[in-house]
Amino acid sequence: MKKMDNTAYNNPTSSAKRNSCHPNLKMFLAALSFAYFAKALSGSYLKSTITQLERRFDIPSYLIGIIDGSFEIGNLLVIAFVSYFGAKLHRPKIIAIGCVLMSFGTFLMAMPHFIFGRYKIETSVRSSVNSTNSLSPCPSPSESIRASDRSSILPSRGCERESSVSMWIYVFLGNVLRGIGETPVQPLGISYIDDYTQPENTALYIGCVQTVSIIGPVFGYLLGSLCAKIYVDIGYVDMETVMITPRDARWVGAWWLGYLITGTITLMSAVPFWFLPKSLPIPVDKHDTSCTPEQTRFIKDSPAMEHKFRPEEPVNLHQMAKEFVPTLKNLLGNPVYMIYLCVTIIQFNSLIGMVTYKPKYIEQHYGQSASKANFLMGMINIPAVALGMFSGGVVMKKYKLGIMGAAKFAFGTSLLGFFLSLFFFAMGCENSKVAGITVSYTGVESLSDQERSLFSDCNLSCLCSRREWDPVCGENGITYVSPCLAGCTSSSGSGRNMVFDNCRCVALVNPQTGNLTATLGQCPIRDSCEKIFPYFLALSVLSSFIISLGGTPGFVLLVRCIKPEMKSLALGIHTLATRTLAGIPAPIYFGAIIDTTCLKWGYKTCGGRGACRIYNTTAYRIMYLGLTLGLRTVSFFFCILCFALLKRHIKMEEKNALTNGSAESESLRKDENSSIHCEQFILALDCNPDRETHL
Template identity: 30%
Template sequence: MASGQVNLGYDRQDSQMQLTQSEMKMASESGHGSVTSAPITERMDSMEKKEYDEVFLPSKRDPESCGWCALRPRCFQKLNNPIMFMIFLCAFAMAQSATISGLVLVNITTLERRFNLPSTRTGTISSCFDFVVMAVIVFVTYGGEKGNKPVFIGTGAAIFGLGSFLFTLPHFLSGLYQYGGNVEDNFCGLNRTADLSCDGSDDSTVESLSQYFWVFVAAQVLHGLGAAPLYALGQTFLYENIKPESSSLYIGVFQAAATFSPAIGFLGGGILLDNMYTDLSVEEYGIDNTSPLWVGNWWLGFLIIGVISLLTSLPLIAYPKYLRGAKRFKHQRKPSTQKGSEFVPSAGFGGSLKDFPRAILTLLKNMPFLLINLAVGSESFIIACVSVFGPKYVESQFNVTSGEAAILLGVLVIPTGLFGCLFGGWVIKRFNLEFKGQIRFCLIVLLTSLFLTFAFLLTCPTIKFAGVTTNHDDGGPRKGPSDINALCNADCACLDDYDPVCGSDDVLYYSPCHAGCTQHNGTGAEGKRVYSNCLCIITSQNTTNDDVISYGSATQGQCEDNSCIYKPMFFVIIAFVLALSFSITVPTITAVLQVVAPSQRSTAMGLQSLLYRGLGTVPGPIVFGALIDKSCILWETECDGSRTCWIYRNIDFAFYTFGIVVVCRILSLVFFSGSYLTYKPVEEVEVAKEVKDKP
């Protein structure tokens, strides 16, 4: 195609040249201009070729032009500016963040149910992304330090898109979803013998589905490889190619896009899970989204993200190594490197790993840099815990479905994340804050948010659950260990499959069978199954004749309970906490970029990514998950030994969450204070030395 364009261009040029020579011959015969014909022809030939080169060919004299290999059209140069680059970078960041911190997390429970995966394996799927990024991030940023950063980022976007497509593959290969059991199996069958053994009769089906675990792992590996250069190289590129007084605002916009995107993932994922069945049609199955057997549409979001990522990769790859004005902006920046952390790479530094250990050691010896990253790791610990278990916390405290919890958090995080990141960037630009000013801002913000974390102590009562929080016989609070079996369902031969129903006494039962329901009366309002003659739900009893007893009914799904008065107050306070937490994002990034040597900025961002993942996002969910497991009061154990928690004691859940947030926030304050006290820039040290040397 390029060859065709070249031939076409030069054919047009030759015809014009022939016409010009004919005109010159006529002029010569009439005695005019014979001497100037050749120079004019050569000049027109030169002009035509130059015009063609400017439109279609790469300019060897302009390394800042935009395009792909030999295709660099003039119209595309209109996109060759910081604003357009930031738009494409934000698009990739939004796709990445909405996927990893949104779609993957909100679909964890669904993947467990659909592919018979224990929590340990879904936890591995979630953590695999961070492990891959940790393994490659420092090497990617080290190589990108001297390379073309947009090309690294654009290539990563393409790899990320392929990973998203791969994540959807199990849906198309596994066939239609068949949920276990049927209606007749799960209500009280008097004098029936229940098959509660783990004889492995269904092992082949379970095993075949669980093999898709490796497909999800491979997809997350591609996600990790693709996302590795995004934040470290992307933010460094913005910082180096934008006026010093505006770089914080650009980074703030980028961080805002990346920060509220998980909420888009939660919101979109929640809507898909609640409103669309995994196989798109659900009429023949007779279940709705209130049933624990329901599997919502988990895969469509990944398909959309894959398309967006691939489309975004094309313009990103086209950008040059530097935008126009980058060299001028470099000289405009005030030196702020920590004394003793100056780093001058040796010849061939970008193409060789011989200086790699020295580069990393120089960064680790930079105390302000190291302490900032410890603080970022502490904050990431909180963010990871809230991201993974936030929906579960809201679901438990306020008795809502998983889809509703995801939507609530999405609606909350979008405005607070957007406002917080933009506010942090605006403060730096408005007051022209240098390193110490940015750290002071972080300290004030974190101290304020620390006092607001008491919102986690605003707890709601744990739902009434027969045999767990409420006694079967008298309906009073249960003080002993959980026991969902009672005299009223002793002869029902109940299975252990969790299928909760809400009794007419507003008490939740483990299943229709455990409520003692002997009759199935079809479906009621909202398509929910209705059961009657429930032996464990006594609505009235004749005091003179104990044989005259009226039994209640039960409806599929959770009991609605809107009695918690703290719900509005909780979400208002948490909105402020989130906005304050997000507002320190930009200051921590710009502070790191200022305190390290200019030749180490990309490597420093990569090392920061490694540290906050290793200290925060990877261990956070593991530690917090182990803590909240202690608040579980109802476990369901599978034949393979894996367990699923269905009910948490809300007050314990809240105290563990409060404790984690307070401890991590105090550590952040300590680390930021240490960074402030140990910072001594080159100029400050030199001035102090001059004063000391004066007689």
Template identity: 30%
Template sequence: GYGPCQPDWLQCCNSAKWLTVHVGAFVFLAGMQVTGLKAAAARPLEKQFGFTSTEIGIMAAMYDVGAAIFGFIFSFFAAHTHKGKWVATGSILMAVGSMIIASPHFIYGRYQYSAVLNVSSICDETVSGSCTSGAISSSSVQLIILSLGQLISGMGSTIIWTIAYPYLDENVSPTASPIYIGVFGALASLGPGAGYLLGGAFLNFFVDWPTRPTDINSSDPQWVGAWWFGYVLSAILMAMTAVPLLAYPKHLPEYEKNKEKRAKIAIGKSVIDNNYGNSIKELPKAVKELVTNKVFLFVTLGATTEGMTVGGLSTFIPKYLQTQMNISSSRASFLSGILVVIGAASGMQLGGVVVRVKRLRPVQIAKFCYSVGIAGIFCALLILFNCSDVPIAGVTKSYLANNTSQSLTNMNLVSGCNGNCNCYISNYDPVCGIDGISYASPCYAGCSYSRINGTSKYYYSCSCISKGNTSATMASQSYDAVRELCPNNCKFFIPVLIAISLSMFITYFNSVPASQVIMRCVPESQRCFALGINWLVLRLLGSVPGPLIVGSIIDQSCILWNEQCGRRSFCWKYDNYLLSVLLTVVLVTLKTLTAVFFFLAWYFF
């Protein structure tokens, strides 16, 4: 109820099942906002504000900074207070953070793409070669606003795993806890899937909705979708979720009975409950007691390396798929949602089911985590599957009509055939020539004019495209190029999807068991704080550097940067092979460390 207002008809909701429903709604929406919507928005934000992948990684990392620092503080003081009120506060904070993230769309002007800036897409020797300075705007302020929104969202989200998690666990039987926590975890992983799907659907709308341009569509490289839609929706739903959460009592009816059951199975270095959390002076003693618990220490380190994997992959999965498979942002986000639902949600749910069905003791759960960690190493190797790069003249191919690959270090989009065309890479608008080679734009292909036939746009008199190396079928075409990238005919489309899905499954398969080990190896009053310490280390050493590392890897594999007036911003095209190799090296290293840490936790039990 709400203060003195506690009607009898509302008491039917005063149960673990209804608590799971309402906390689960919060968890679901949080996953949707901080993972799915954030990842779906990454590529559109790069194009609209000129961010690099590293800058997107910085923005994503600020969420984890907020979660880590405030999770540590909140969890210490929440042990002896009303956890339900804390959970409702977390939902409100996430609503505020979501609106702040969406705010740059309303504060700054309309998105300016090349057609709006009157940059010619065809070869025009009469156009002045001066820089279009109006296209340039500082992205630092937008980055600060977005990072602030992520920081506040992290403050709210941290309450889920440091306070809501033990709040649910302490109000159910310890034997039933893995099932409830498994449902809790499944909703946490279904949320990102919903975020990817919704985010992908919203990207089909133009960023300046309800305006819709007539000269570009959602498959155009210059298109930026309405990334902000999802954040506005999330803010509204988060505010609504806080209402029922505020009504729950400090403890549900069977709390004391469940507390006695948990005390009987507590295992670890510290089985004496010192009831820390009443004073800030007890903080150093509480920290020392936890960090000297070797089981807790190594499980936390194992979770940290897994957090680095999740933090990096979850932020950039849509972009990775878009790069490898040459598909639109919307479709990449949709596929990411399917992969997360299949991999992450099923992994988290099955992890809880295995612990429950097998009735594993804490030491057996630690061994189970180690075994799953070993399997994760082999799954990471599957990321080596990659799609071949589309040949682009001046980037991966020379402008000469032959099959000789051009060294990436000698990339030069300007050639004798387009030297007088005054082309700009900011007007990236790829076309597929009848010679089977893609060109960065009709201008770089040396095309003089174009015609529209239905939904397709064709180009003619392209001086850089030779019909000498074309097939009889292509040579018979009246046009020289069509507005699209040449197909890459990816042979590993399905293996790439399976590799990512399996990696997500294995990572989340360990999530519930690892959390169960932590809560069973520390005293009752220390569980919130133990999860807070775990959250602090996992975030600061795992989730914060994860997006930065993966973002840096993506930037290092870039072979065609967008440049305006000498300023480099986001990347148009990546080296698929280099990207998959670098990502595999990082993932295998992290998965090996995970297995080692879980082995040590099992060894010291």
């Protein structure tokens, strides 16, 4: 290693060529790209299974938010120490250990499927034993009493087993372990690349890694789409007996299958890192350990930072621990860095909440299946984000934007994306016509909260349960909560082909018709809503592309504004802050707000409220979009503060440069293009490709 370094001093040209194409550096780039792909794959797959987990475990949206935020909880536990101490240790091996932990966590998330029993569909339809006909959907009083007595006397073993430990706890703990394992990948990987590449190549290499990572969410959502089509207990049940379709609110896909696949891929990503060295030859341009002008502009030396660690030096844990607190204090004392964190936190709250529940929004608002919603996210939205980040990097490099040009470009794209998103409010669909919930049994007027009632004169002779959700679609285009509440007195057929006859409530809308029937499942959404959906997709793609234009320069600009020995810590604190104050709370309070728009809750077998079956789509749209855009509006005020602060800072530096002499002034002007990009980084926060969640 020493011989190679001496050669670098004597022959800079040959050294630059050798370092730019070092085989171990190429291997590290490939391995890190694969690790980024694997963690993005598993993270996006988790988001694609949100509705499946919600239905399988019978839990509300806010608990799904807790499961989703548990990834950040795992990061929170170790990220500050991994970012600081890991930079002085064997970074490739630490990343390998992290990948192994991620894979184990992913496997743990699939365990409930193998530990607990089969999925029981909530239904009121009971098939006759010796015929293809079903028992009457309108039970008599004596039959209802016998059923209630029987359920109160006989205990349910399944209830006792499920109540002992909630199944979703396994998914929660597995995601925590995933978060712990993911911790070293981003800060140690980015700092390793920045340490051993030529300065002019760093942006290219980091851009390649992050661009490759975009492929992960594409395949994650596509895998989620595939698994959502497959019934959860495939291979264990006769599919002919399954009476629901993927569009049904009770359908649960094979969510566990994707976790086994992503866990295996993540485990494979750990293998290359075990064979990489702790350090590589340092490029000639980085032999000088002094700070560049743009780094000294934003962070000044601390008396406790006189000793500079280099990756090649022997590790002194005592000295490292002694300098940790002064280094952290010095970093957090930088006003530019702190304001950047505020903008990041606010915008990430908006981004994470929006991304987490966007597939569910498509399902509930536009009547699409979970499979189709995930497919559209993977094939349309994610590529638009990737293209936006790539295009933003090309624009920055081609036009060599100055300080105000870079700021205006970033702020302008974010603001334009914001205004485009306002059009989503106008792309709404009316609530589905559900008798007793959204419309009256006559199908004429809409109902308020006080007027909702599942019972009417047409079904009073049937002792129906208000807790069941077994929807049927009447010939009149109105959905009824169950065949019993539709007033149906008989049925024919079996499985998904079952038809209910003599439905008295259906006759209230079409009294002239004779034998009115109802079929299993909700009525399809209106044609007007189907026509709006393509426009929603087009606007979603366009706004995602525009917002993500400023994403690529982010990490490069951050490390250029931070002293070399503080790069890993700065990245780690940035990730820690965003995941603690945005990644954890955003899915929870977004989910809690979405829960307030639920019109009909399901119920667990052993009692207690389960997953929501139908939402007020108008309220859902206003709450979901209003919260997303409201947070983004608040972030713009901090962006204006950044403009003022940076403008004042630059004026002070120019004044100091003139005072210190023309030579120093000339040097600062040469380095202006590097230093000014900090502002672009602060403002271009709408799309961070390293975040495990994606648009």
